[in-house]
Amino acid sequence: xxxxxxxxxxxxxxxxxxxxxxxxxxxxxxxxxxxxxxxxxxxxxxxxxxxxxxxxxxxxxxxxxxxxxxxxxxxxxxxxxxxxxxxxxxxxxxxxxxxxxxxxxxxxxxxxxxxxxxxxxxxxxxxxxxxxxxxxxxxxxxxxxxxxxxxxxxxxxxxxxxxxxxxxxxxxxxxxxxxxxxxxxxxxxxxxxxxxxxxxxxxxxxxxxxxxxxxxxxxxxxxxxxxxxxxxxxxx
Amino acid sequence: xxxxxxxxxxxxxxxxxxxxxxxxxxxxxxxxxxxxxxxxxxxxxxxxxxxxxxxxxxxxxxxxxxxxxxxxxxxxxxxxxxxxxxxxxxxxxxxxxxxxxxxxxxxxxxxxxxxxxxxxxxxxxxxxxxxxxxxxxxxxxxxxxxxxxxxxxxxxxxxxxxxxxxxxxxxxxxxxxxxxxxxxxxxxxxxxxxxxxxxxxxxxxxxxxxxxxxxxxxxxxxxxxxxxxxxxxxxxxxxxxxxxxxxxxxxxxxxxxxxxxxxxxxxxxxxxxxxxxxxxxxxxxxxxxxxxxxxxxxxxxxxxxxxxxxxxxxxxxxxxxxxxxxxxxxxxxxxxxxxxxxxxxxxxxxxxxxxxxxxxxxxxxxxxxxxxxxxxxxxxxxxxxx
Numbered sequence: 159x160x161x162x163x164x165x166x167x168x169x170x171x172x173x174x175x176x177x178x179x180x181x182x183x184x185x186x187x188x189x190x191x192x193x194x195x196x197x198x199x200x201x202x203x204x205x206x207x208x209x210x211x212x213x214x215x216x217x218x219x220x221x222x223x224x225x226x227x228x229x230x231x232x233x234x235x236x237x238x239x240x241x242x243x244x245x246x247x248x249x250x251x252x253x254x255x256x257x258x259x260x261x262x263x264x265x266x267x268x269x270x271x272x273x274x275x276x277x278x279x280x281x282x283x284x285x286x287x288x289x290x291x292x293x294x295x296x297x298x299x300x301x302x303x304x305x306x307x308x309x310x311x312x313x314x315x316x317x318x319x320x321x322x323x324x325x326x327x328x329x330x331x332x333x334x335x336x337x338x339x340x341x342x343x344x345x346x347x348x349x350x351x352x353x354x355x356x357x358x359x360x361x362x363x364x365x366x367x368x369x370x371x372x373x374x375x376x377x378x379x380x381x382x383x384x385x386x387x388x389x390x391x392x393x394x
Numbered sequence: 395x396x397x398x399x400x401x402x403x404x405x406x407x408x409x410x411x412x413x414x415x416x417x418x419x420x421x422x423x424x425x426x427x428x429x430x431x432x433x434x435x436x437x438x439x440x441x442x443x444x445x446x447x448x449x450x451x452x453x454x455x456x457x458x459x460x461x462x463x464x465x466x467x468x469x470x471x472x473x474x475x476x477x478x479x480x481x482x483x484x485x486x487x488x489x490x491x492x493x494x495x496x497x498x499x500x501x502x503x504x505x506x507x508x509x510x511x512x513x514x515x516x517x518x519x520x521x522x523x524x525x526x527x528x529x530x531x532x533x534x535x536x537x538x539x540x541x542x543x544x545x546x547x548x549x550x551x552x553x554x555x556x557x558x559x560x561x562x563x564x565x566x567x568x569x570x571x572x573x574x575x576x577x578x579x580x581x582x583x584x585x586x587x588x589x590x591x592x593x594x595x596x597x598x599x600x601x602x603x604x605x606x607x608x609x610x611x612x613x614x615x616x617x618x619x620x621x622x623x624x625x626x627x628x629x630x631x632x633x634x635x636x637x638x639x640x641x642x643x644x645x646x647x648x649x650x651x652x653x654x655x656x657x658x659x660x661x662x663x664x665x666x667x668x669x670x671x672x673x674x675x676x677x678x679x680x681x682x683x684x685x686x687x688x689x690x691x692x693x694x695x696x697x698x699x700x701x702x703x704x705x706x707x708x709x710x711x712x713x714x715x716x717x718x719x720x721x722x723x724x725x726x727x728x729x730x731x732x733x734x735x736x737x738x739x740x741x742x743x744x745x746x747x748x749x750x751x752x753x754x755x756x757x758x759x760x761x762x763x764x765x766x767x768x769x770x771x772x773x774x775x776x777x778x779x780x
Binding site for chain 1: 395396399403407681682686687688689694695
């Protein structure tokens with residue numbers, strides 16, 4: 159994916175994702191619940207694992223980094239772009255140009271084949287059918303699923319579907335990959351294979367942020383962030 | 395995203411639940427078909443009158459109350475009007491002046507409905523309807539005046555089982571004998587029964603009264619100006635065939651509105667079915683829409699996708715409705731051809747366009763709410779990540 163294809167601003171500079179005093183507070187009746195305490199952090203290139211127990215604020219952080227949610231305070235900067243200054247449509251364009259997502263459940267579009275699912279971000283971007291077919295097929299081959307290209311999601315195993323989702327996340331050649339418990343529903347062998355694939359692009363100059371509660375998964379990361387009660391602390 | 399990709403995606407979305415989509419499409423198909431059939435009746439009747447009335451009948455019809463009561467004109471015209479018109483004949487280039495008495499003979503069985511048409515036997519039916527001829531027996535002759543005789547149109551004879559020599563009861567006291575059956579004209583005349591003027595006036599106790607006076611001109615192009623002169627000089631209603639057709643068009647428009655109103659009910663039901671199907675699809679795919687948004691689909695894209703599904707559903711239903719309507723029209727025409735030898739229903743290009751246009755409008759309106767709902771969902775909510 160070429161950022162020139164998009165109306166979204168490009169990312170410049172070596173530091174591609176950082177937060178400045180980022181907080182998120184949710185109203186709960188009369189009270190306010192702090193889901194994320196002020197976080198100022200630079201997410202370096204490579205694999206960053208965000209670990210913590212359920213309800214600690216991991217997903218809140220991911221939502222804010224992705225621009226799904228708007229912060230109560232502070233800001234998220236991708237390169238020089240402040241996500242909170244973008245409109246909903248601009249944020250969508252920005253994600254399409256610079257982000258890739260892997261969810262805990264593969265979240266493939268059920269009516270599209272594996273190949274079409276991988277192509278989808280390129281289809282959204284208006285890439286020509288031939289080019290998107292070639293790029294999607296190459297990525298499917300990379301995750302070892304070229305023979306399953308014509309299968310629908312319900313015809314794939316959980317591990318296969320997650321590898322297709324990973325191929326979809328990488329097809330637009332994103333600068334940032336956000337993965338939310340991508341191995342959570344997989345057996346250890348398949349989980350390992352997905353992690354191998356996730357770490358490979360990280361080595362190619364991407365910023366990959368992986369949310370997990372599995373310390374073994376976190377052990378493979380270049381950097382680890384701990385989240386507890388909305389407070390983020392760095393390690394290693 | 396290119397429009398073709400959007401439409402393909404919308405189509406795939408609809409095929410996800412084929413049975414539900416099929417049932418909804420059938421609902422719209424039936425709604426549109428009923429509208430097409432209802433409105434085609436107006437189109438067919440217009441066509442019949444335009445084709446047939448313009449070639450036959452008098453150039454001018456003179457009456458007291460005009461054509462506001464349609465074919466069944468009240469017999470309130472004094473016979474003296476005939477003399478008044480004959481006096482004007484030389485100056486107005488009038489070829490013939492014919493007194494006419496008309497009576498609609500109704501029945502609970504529509505096949506038994508007919509028009510009794512009384513004209514002077516000496517003048518003859520051809521004075522007003524020049525193209526007719528007898529298939530059996532004869533037409534009216536001068537000696538028939540006051541005689542209990544009738545000449546029957548082909549379809550009327552068929553429907554009422556009348557043949558040469560049959561007796562036709564006009565009322566409890568009066569009856570007439572069929573002396574002629576007209577050849578099939580495929581027009582309104584086929585459903586008429588012609589009687590000598592005095593015979594029908596006596597049967598209806600309307601001596602000295604007429605429904606109208608038919609005026610034939612030497613030059614039919616002068617009809618409008620002659621009609622104006624007659625109206626002004628005699629203080630009567632003088633109407634040309636053009637007036638009649640324009641009046642008919644007005645009444646057909648009112649009739650169209652009523653029939654459209656009736657079909658609107660089924661269209662609204664069809665629209666609600668579309669809205670329900672699309673809305674259910676949106677609810678079922680909440681997470682999927684969230685994923686699309688996460689990947690970089692704009693809210694407007696999600697809105698366009700849902701609207702496209704709704705429009706596709708309605709368009710397919712609309713095309714199906716036109717096809718089913720065509721079958722229905724064929725059935726209606728088979729019935730009315732048997733009844734009155736006319737094709738009462740017709741599928742015209744403007745009706746096809748109207749049906750498809752209304753289908754699309756239906757799809758648009760039905761899809762608005764689900765589309766708005768889908769596009770306004772927060773990504774975090776849609777993904778179940780709050």
